[in-house]
Amino acid sequence: MPTDGRVPFHTARESVGAAVLVHIAGEIDHSTAPELAECLGEAVRAVTAPAPVVVDLTAVRFLGAQGIGLLLDHQDHCLSRGSEFVVVANTAAVLRPLRALELTTMLGVRPSVPDAMARL
Numbered sequence: 472m473p474t475d476g477r478v479p480f481h482t483a484r485e486s487v488g489a490a491v492l493v494h495i496a497g498e499i500d501h502s503t504a505p506e507l508a509e510c511l512g513e514a515v516r517a518v519t520a521p522a523p524v525v526v527d528l529t530a531v532r533f534l535g536a537q538g539i540g541l542l543l544d545h546q547d548h549c550l551s552r553g554s555e556f557v558v559v560a561n562t563a564a565v566l567r568p569l570r571a572l573e574l575t576t577m578l579g580v581r582p583s584v585p586d587a588m589a590r591l
Contacts, residue, residue, distance in 0.1 A: 478502050479532075482510040487588060489522035496530035499538030507538060511545040520553030525587050527559045534565045542578060555579065557587045 480497035491514045499507055514524045526542065528534070542558060549556035557579040560566050569575050581587035 480506060482506065484510065484514055484517070486517075487525075489519060490525055490588065490591065491518040491522070492525045492527065492584065492588075494527045494530070498533040498535075499531055499541075500533060500535040501537055504535075504537040504541060508541050508545075511541060512548075515545055515548045515552065515554075515556075518549070518552075518554050521555070523555035523557055523591050524549050525557045525559060525584065525591075527584050528565045529559055529561055529583070531560075531562070532564050534568050539568060539572065539574070543574070546578060555591060557581060557591065559584050559587050 478498045478500060480499070480503040481495070483494045485492050493510060493514045495507065495510070497503065511526070518524050546556035559581050560569065561582045566575070566580070569578065569580060581590065
């Protein structure tokens with residue numbers, strides 16, 4: 472954890488063919504939600520339909536309510552533009568809250584980036 476009191480959080484975005492792949496690492500809570508919102512918004516704006524936005528959460532150690540809300544909001548934006556929005560998750564920190572809210576199917580959760588990309 473950073474010694475300056477900040478919550479560990481990092482985002483990166485890349486193009487894989489026509490798809491936009493977003494990598495998120497660290498903790499998603501109220502303090503990192505604005506940066507996540509900006510990153511996801513940029514990804515949705517960057518993709519050209521029908522190509523998907525794939526959000527890799529395999530390096531996320533905590534997923535709070537605001538993060539879940541942002542995933543759902545940006546999925547709606549993506550779908551309204553004619554693109555899929557797929558979440559990659561394989562850790563309890565992410566899967567537990569998504570399963571508790573019965574969102575794994577809605578968010579198209581896949582266990583790995585290659586699996587997500589192969590199914591699109």
